[in-house]
Amino acid sequence: AQSVTQPDIHITVSEGASLELRCNYSYGATPYLFWYVQSPGQGLQLLLKYFSGDTLVQGIKGFEAEFKRSQSSFNLRKPSVHWSDAAEYFCAVGPMEYGNKLVFGAGTILRVKS
Amino acid sequence: DADVTQTPRNRITKTGKRIMLECSQTKGHDRMYWYRQDPGLGLRLIYYSFDVKDINKGEISDGYSVSRQAQAKFSLSLESAIPNQTALYFCATSGGTGVNTEAFFGQGTRLTVV
Numbered sequence: 001a002q003s004v005t006q007p008d009i010h011i012t013v014s015e016g017a018s019l020e021l022r023c024n025y026s027y028g029a030t031p032y033l034f035w036y037v038q039s040p041g042q043g044l045q046l047l048l049k050y051f052s053g054d055t056l057v058q059g060i061k062g063f064e065a066e067f068k069r070s071q072s073s074f075n076l077r078k079p080s081v082h083w084s085d086a087a088e089y090f091c092a093v094g095p096m097e098y099g100n101k102l103v104f105g106a107g108t109i110l111r112v113k114s
Numbered sequence: 115d116a117d118v119t120q121t122p123r124n125r126i127t128k129t130g131k132r133i134m135l136e137c138s139q140t141k142g143h144d145r146m147y148w149y150r151q152d153p154g155l156g157l158r159l160i161y162y163s164f165d166v167k168d169i170n171k172g173e174i175s176d177g178y179s180v181s182r183q184a185q186a187k188f189s190l191s192l193e194s195a196i197p198n199q200t201a202l203y204f205c206a207t208s209g210g211t212g213v214n215t216e217a218f219f220g221q222g223t224r225l226t227v228v
Binding site for chain 1: 118147149154155157159172204206216217219220221222
């Protein structure tokens, strides 16, 4: 069965510093991979997604993620964090053949200090 | 108006009561999902429906039931609510497979069972 691991429950970074959120997945084939962000009191918003092709994908709000098949990872990065990036971030994996039955990681809460 | 609308947004109910959470969407998607979010556990799939005549159990369906009244409407019921069903519930939709796999989420229903 597929699974997603986000090893960091909480991360605190200074405003302007770089950010990397880790995501590892377990799945038998090449999955669809997603990063979602949840701001307080809000639903989930898609940041970016990977289906195939270029392993470095660009998303909204200046985020990017790199798919590394050999490491079963899909880490999210941002070169310079803004205070408004404080939120909870979820990595998700979906099987290609059955459409969007997404399996989510437990989430990483990002705190930004000024 | 939001593409995926959940009602109510907040609800407090007593143990043993029956409660229904409703979801409607204007995206024209066939696929609809119910997830629950618990701190530290991410989002877990309760039920999903790939069209009006198709209902499937997800990872944690015990104690829940669903009804797909129309393409645009998907309701989640707790037949006899219990305190450990206190959680944040999300409805989501998607257009299908491939590049349409992206899920769109409602803003969530915060349910408290006392």
